[in-house]
Amino acid sequence: MRMSAKIGTGMDQLPAARMAMKDAAMTKATHFQNIVSGPDRNINLAEAALLIAAPEYPDLDISACLQQLDDMATVCRGRLGPSPDPARTLLTLREYLFQDFGFQGDLQTFTDPRNSFLNEVLRRRCGIPITLSVVYMEVGRRLGLPVHGVSFPGHFLVKVEVDGLERVIDPFSAGAVLDHAELERRLQHVTTPKEKWNLERLLTPASKRDIIARMLRNLKNIYVNSEDYARALRIQNLLLDVQPDAPQEVRDRALLHDKLDHLRAAVADYQMYLLLAPESDDSLRVQGRISALRQSLQRLH
Numbered sequence: 361m362r363m364s365a366k367i368g369t370g371m372d373q374l375p376a377a378r379m380a381m382k383d384a385a386m387t388k389a390t391h392f393q394n395i396v397s398g399p400d401r402n403i404n405l406a407e408a409a410l411l412i413a414a415p416e417y418p419d420l421d422i423s424a425c426l427q428q429l430d431d432m433a434t435v436c437r438g439r440l441g442p443s444p445d446p447a448r449t450l451l452t453l454r455e456y457l458f459q460d461f462g463f464q465g466d467l468q469t470f471t472d473p474r475n476s477f478l479n480e481v482l483r484r485r486c487g488i489p490i491t492l493s494v495v496y497m498e499v500g501r502r503l504g505l506p507v508h509g510v511s512f513p514g515h516f517l518v519k520v521e522v523d524g525l526e527r528v529i530d531p532f533s534a535g536a537v538l539d540h541a542e543l544e545r546r547l548q549h550v551t552t553p554k555e556k557w558n559l560e561r562l563l564t565p566a567s568k569r570d571i572i573a574r575m576l577r578n579l580k581n582i583y584v585n586s587e588d589y590a591r592a593l594r595i596q597n598l599l600l601d602v603q604p605d606a607p608q609e610v611r612d613r614a615l616l617h618d619k620l621d622h623l624r625a626a627v628a629d630y631q632m633y634l635l636l637a638p639e640s641d642d643s644l645r646v647q648g649r650i651s652a653l654r655q656s657l658q659r660l661h
Contacts, residue, residue, distance in 0.1 A: 388414040393601045396569060403568040406478065406498045409491070409575060413477035415594060425479050429495070432461070433502035440503075446522045449503050454535035457499065461485060463492060465532035476579045490516035490575055492531035508565035511574060512543070514550040519563060528563060573602045580612070589619045607637035611646070618649070623660075627653050 392411040395403055406429055410422045436456050440449060457463050466475050466486040474480035478494060481487035487495075493509055493516050500507040500520065507520040510528065517538070519528045528538045538546075540559060547557050566574075576599040583592035593616040599609050614629030630650050634643060 389598075392598060396572060396602045400567045400569050403572075405494060405568045405571060408568070408572050409478040409494055412572075412575060412579070412595075412598060413479050416473075416477065417479060420479055425482055428482055429498045430502065432456070433499050436499065436503055446505060446520075449505055450520060450522055450527070453496070453500055453503060453505070454529075457496065457531075458534040463487075463495065463531070464534065465489070465492065471582050471585070473579060473582055476575060476582065488516075488578065489530070489532040490571065490578065493518050494571070494575075496529070496531040496535070509571050510563050511566040511570060512562055513547065515546065516571075516574065517563075519565070526563075569602055573599060576602065584616075589616050592616055593620065605636060607633055607640065610636060611642075614646075618653070623653050623657050627657075 388411055392408060392414075395408050395411070406426055407422060410420065410425050414420050414422070436449075436452055439452050439456070444452075462485045463481075464486050466472065466488065469475070470488060474484065475486065475488045476491060478491055481491045481495060490509075496518055497507050497509055500518075505520050507518055510517040510519050515530070515532070517528055517530055519526050521527075528543065530536045530538055543559055543562075544557070547562075576595050580592050580595045580599065583589070583595060593613065596609065596613045596616055600606070600613060603609055610629055611633040614626050614633060617623075617626035617629060627650055630646050630653075633640075634646060637643070640646075
């Protein structure tokens with residue numbers, strides 16, 4: 361009898377535990393929405409990046425990850441001594457992150473979703489260009505460096521002004537400093553039309569909101585390519601928290617709902633897409649899909 365009672369108590373606790381996990385996930389989702397809906401200057405980039413990972417890691421300790429970034433900056437600061445100049449700070453940051461700490465680009469399993477989750481990048485010390493750039497920016501900012509992300513075509517970079525000169529840096533390549541010749545060479549491998557090869561424009565600092573959106577699009581593409589549409593939809597919802605009125609993102613969510621047979625949700629998003637972009641090239645195709653989905657809904661009743 362005692363064994364039976366003990367088992368029963370455990371079973372009673374399971375729904376409560378699941379409910380607590382669900383509530384915590386909803387709280388983190390709301391927190392993400394609050395962070396990205398505020399002024400860009402107030403966005404905590406590292407915290408927002410960690411919240412992207414939260415649904416995959418229910419026990420993720422975001423405070424501990426943020427403290428890890430603080431600790432990394434503290435170690436760097438201890439090596440600099442009093443009143444360091446920016447050039448020395450930049451060199452010390454590069455040596456610490458890529459030589460001592462061992463951060464590196466993941467060339468072998470580039471599309472592994474873990475490379476897009478900041479907590480995993482901190483744990484495994486490898487990632488893709490944008491997540492390694494976030495680590496570089498967050499530690500650099502803690503050291504007082506004026507470092508910014510750059511949404512360079514095909515490969516995210518960072519830039520920092522030192523002694524009146526801008527230096528473009530590739531954290532994916534162990535913090536290599538890139539000159540204009542190298543940047544132009546890299547453009548040869550992307551699909552950006554040559555008439556748009558204006559380096560000054562391409563090196564414009566990205567907003568924090570743009571960085572978060574690019575991280576989310578990377579993840580969405582990974583999940584779509586692996587046909588994991590449920591995870592892709594979750595990421596798409598976060599992306600629409602960042603860019604709620606972006607027509608293409610509304611259309612993409614409609615497509616994901618469509619893939620998952622969420623018929624009413626797909627119709628609603630397709631309709632919203634047509635309201636936001638009535639002159640879009642695919643408007644007739646979308647209208648046809650709305651009609652087909654409505655017929656399917658009628659048959660269900």
